[in-house]
Amino acid sequence: MTLSKLDLSIPGITCSACAGRVERALTTLPGISDIVVNPITKRAHMSLDGAKLPDIDAALTKAGYPPELVTTKLSIDGMSCASCAGRIERTLNARPDVAEAQVNLVAQTANVRHAPDLPGQTIADVVTKLGYPALVQDDAPTHQHHHEDEASLLKRRFLIALALTLPVFITEMGGHLFPAFHHWLYMNIGQQPLWIMQMILTALVLIGPGRSFFTTGIPALLRGGPEMNSLVALGAGAAFLYSAVVTLMPSLVPESSRFVYFEAAAVIVTLILMGRWLEARAKGQAGQAIRALMQLTPxxxxxxxxxxxxxxxxxxxxxxxxxxxxxxxxxxxxxxxxxxxxxxxxxxxxxxxxxxxxxxxxxxxxxxxxxxxxxxxxxxxTGADTTLSRIVQMVENAQATKLPVQALVDRVTRIFVPTVIGLAVLTFILWMMFGPDLAHAVVAAVAVLIIACPCAMGLAVPVSIMVGTGRGAQLGILFRRGDALQRLAEARLVAFDKTGTLTKGHPEVTGLWTDGIGEDDALRLIAAAEAHSEHPLAAAILSAAEKRGLSLPDARDIHATAGRGLSAKVDGHDLLIGNAAALEEAGITILETLLRTEAATPVHVAIDGQHRATLALTDPIRPEAVETVRELHDLGLRTMMLSGDVQATADSVGRKVGIDEVRGGLMPDDKLRAIKEMGKGSVFVGDGINDAPALAAADTGIAIGTGTDIAIESADAVLMSGDPSGVARAIRLSRAVMRNIRENLFWAFAYNTALIPVAMGVLVPFGGPQLSPMLGAGAMALSSVFVVGNALRLRRAA
Incomplete structure (x- = not known):
């Protein structure tokens, strides 16, 4: 689809110069013309001829003017395998007005970032036309009931199919297992009536509980986008049609090939329905943690x-x-x-x-x-603004995120189903050329179609993410982005901020030295100046003044400088409060007699241009900090502490906690530079407020929350408690999730790699078996159940 016009809102435009920069950024992109940027409305209008929104978004963001895009969440029915999800995702991402589309097979949802003038309903209609009924999330049933309803429907279909299939299976396979039973059936009923009975019951299975395989799979095949339902429809349909021809028009088939496989067609559908029922039940359990959170409020x-x-x-x-x-x-x-x-x-x-x-x-x-x-x-x-609602939204967003490892799976599943169909055709041709008869060729081709299972591949990653992020929420670990799970599992170095992370973040005044002024007078002036500051050290100074019962005068002309301190005028005195660098920059000589800081943070005070006082402030170390660092060492990780405090103070805390490397005296820019030097595998842990730039710069940023401060945009993960030991838990959990994903992917790929050749009959020339389509259907169904069941083990992780 070619979109002729695109209209974007760009909030960062504040003047005509901004508009010019936006226009120049857009002009560099091919496929865009008629660019008009209005600085008044803060909108950009353009015509597109080949350009797409992801490129426009990237160019404007790089220029410093990110466009205002909207996100629509869809609830999608009918996705049964990774091919379905991949097809929807490719179709949406191909639209020039869509920036990004991510489809979650497990949750049966899609998150679509797109231009504001693209209605969400239009996106839902696009997906629906592909054969997957979609609703905008606001209009859709709540996700918590989705898997339960799906499991109930599949259970009912499975039981109906089972009731219809059992007579077919018993009359056909029972005769093979017990020759006397076979002779009794043929003597009392006869071969032709038995085959007609089996045909009727199998037809009921296919047009009843198995109807969805055909109504979804065949249209997808005709549209050139075959998926898992297409394989089942082709396999079961081929077995049924071949058997029906043998039953009703035997003269069309060579005598040596006159066998029926009604039981194979019926059992294939029944076993796959059973697998999907068990899979839906298990997927419902995968989202149990989030549903439990949603049900907490009365x-x-x-x-x-x-x-x-x-x-x-x-x-x-x-x-x-x-x-x-x-x-x-x-x-x-x-x-x-x-x-x-x-x-x-x-x-x-x-x-x-x-x-x-x-x-x-x-x-x-x-x-x-x-x-x-x-x-x-x-x-x-209230409502969506509550902490609990935001937690649920955060976890659901993480669950919808694709991990980098998913890219490999997407590439494989994109060509998997067409490849399987091609292999089935090749198998049929080879068996016709070298096999004994037509019946063996049909059975081998059907077995190839049925044994293939892209379902397990598609479920391998997202179901583990769903269970892992849900388990994290139970442990007070919120992954804001799902890909943080993979990066955190690859961590090699964990760097901590000191204040509020390894320490309690509530410093206390433990010493006060003065020269030429009394302690109470000095503290009274200092506290008055700090009364308007939000710095953590200010609260400690005010607390010390309050304990001494001091009344504070008014302060004015207060000016704070990041990383230095503040200046103010109090009781007619000019005060400068800050670190040694602040006083030296002001040309004030530091008195050596006032440098006794007892390995604490020194706060120097100049009154009327003379160094008159120094306070020593210490921040108590969190009792969990030592154990946290020990656990990280046990996990094979190096630790580092980055602090703005003087090196002596930072070293003192580092020694007590057991940190490998301590860097003190860092300005914000120094801290950022140190984090960038850490490179890949770096983790930075901070309080999520003052450390926002550092959290964003690290390979993975973990914010220590306070229980309600969870909307920390800079971090990849948030620890809801103030306990730093959650860092070790988060890393253990992420490693468990990635290990689980590797196990799932190994099973999914190994299963297909091993069994598709067996289904083709490569073992037959060597005296091996030819795989039955029924066994293939059972193995295929169980492979998906295995993957989901393996992921559910993460509910006990960390």
Whole structure:
């Protein structure tokens, strides 16, 4: 499809110069003409002749003006194998107005990033025309019921097929196993009536429970995009038609080839239906962790309306509402406690088994469980804005992401089904040339069609991602992007920020030295200047002043400089508070008598241009930090600490924790440079706020969350608790997921590599067996069940 016009919103345009840069960036791309960039509306209009949105997106992003694209999520029915998913993905990505389309076979969904003027319904219609009914997610049934409904439908179809197939199987195979039974059937019923009975029952299997193989597979074959259903339809259909000809028009078939294979056609469909039923059940279990999270919030809550407690549906709660929480009750939505104190079990959020203490001003999160105290909180977020909803969305986004290893699978599955059909045709020709009769040729060709299983290949990666990311959510580890699983498994070096990561992030003033001014007077002036700062050290200084009962004067002309400190005017004095470099740059001499820092972070203070005081601040080391570093060493990883503190302070913390390499005195740019030098396999762990650039620069960034601060765009993964030991758990989990994927891929590829030649009959000239299509159908069905079942073992990982 050729799109003549494209209209993009570009929020970064602020002036005509910006518009010019956008226009020049677009002009460099081939296949674009009639470019008009409007700095007022912040939109770019263009005509396309061969250019596509991914190239436009990349060019504008590189120029610093990324376009505003939208994402549509589709719920898709009818995908049965990797060929289906690959066909949908290729069709959508071929559109010039689509930036990226990712199809998830396991979740039966597609995430499509596209131009804003492309309606989501149009995308759904494109997929539906391919033979896979699609709905925009807002209009689709909730995903949590999808696999359950699918499993129920497949179970019903399997049982009907089984009931119809058993008489066919028993009358045909029973006669082969027990000659006396064979003679009894032929004496009392006769061969022709038996074959007609088998034909009728098999036809009922094919047009009833097996109908979907034909209604989906044959149209896909005719459109030139054969998939797994096409193979089943060709195999079972060929076996049935050949047998029907032998039954109804035997004269058309050589006498030596007059055999029927109704039982093969019926059993093939029945076994594959059984495999898909078991697979759907297992896939439902794969998403169990996310469904469990979605079901955590209660349906009702006790709201205070004009001071009266009223039971209301959670959907009717709004920001600012007051909610009373009874002992043992589950929190309905996010909020801030305004009355009461107690403990709240946040295990579902952080993975921590010990309840967290809560008091007035503390946050509570929807889905957590109140302890034995009565609390009242003010609602701060509802619906999709709650922490729990964002967690679910984050995990689902990760599950929809393709790992780099998936590229190999996609290349294979793209040509797999056509190749299998070609091999089946080749098998038929060779058996006709060198085999004993037509019947053997048909059986061999059908066996090749049925034994091939791209389903297992297609499921190998996404089902492991689904289970692994779900397990991570249970452990308080949120992978924002699925590909972080693969990169984290390849980690070689883990670098930590110090403050708030290896330490508690709440420093304390442990020393104060002054020269020419009293300690209380110095602390009073310093605290007044720091009262308007959000720096962690400022809170420690204010806390120290509060403990001494000091009253603080007003400060004005406050100016902060990143990585240096701040200046202010307090009580008529000019203050400069910062590190040694800040004072030296201001031409202030550092007094050696005030350099006693006791391996703590020194904060120097100049008053009216003279160095008058130094504070020593220490940040307590987290009790879990030492164990975390030990676990990482046990996993064969090197560790590093990057800190803005002076080298002596950083070394002191590094020695206590057991870090391999410590780099102190780093400015933000130095930290970024150090991370880039680490190269491939580097992991950076930070608090997710101050360390955002470093998290983005690392090969894999892991943010230490606070339980509610999960929307950290720079990180690839988020640890919901403040416990750094989650880093080791995340790495163990990612390694388990990648090991599981390798096992699945080995099985899927080895299965096809080994059994397709056997089905073709390569062992027959050497006295080996010719594989029965029924055995092929059973093996094919079980291969998918094996892959999904193997992935489910990840529910106990880490």
């Amino acid at each position: 349906d009702t809550a006790t709201a205070l309306r004009d001071g009266v407690a009223v039971q209301v549906p959670v959907a009717q709660l709004h920001q600012g509402d007051l909610v009373r929480l009874a002992p043992g009750e589950r929190v309905a939505v996010d909020g801030v406690i305004i009355e009461g104190s107690g403990t709240v079990d946040e295990a579902m959020l952080t993975g921590e088994p010990i309840p967290a203490s809560k008091t007035i001003g503390d946050q509570v999160t929807g889905g957590t469980v109140n302890g034995m105290s009565s609390l009242t909180f003010r609602v701060t977020a």
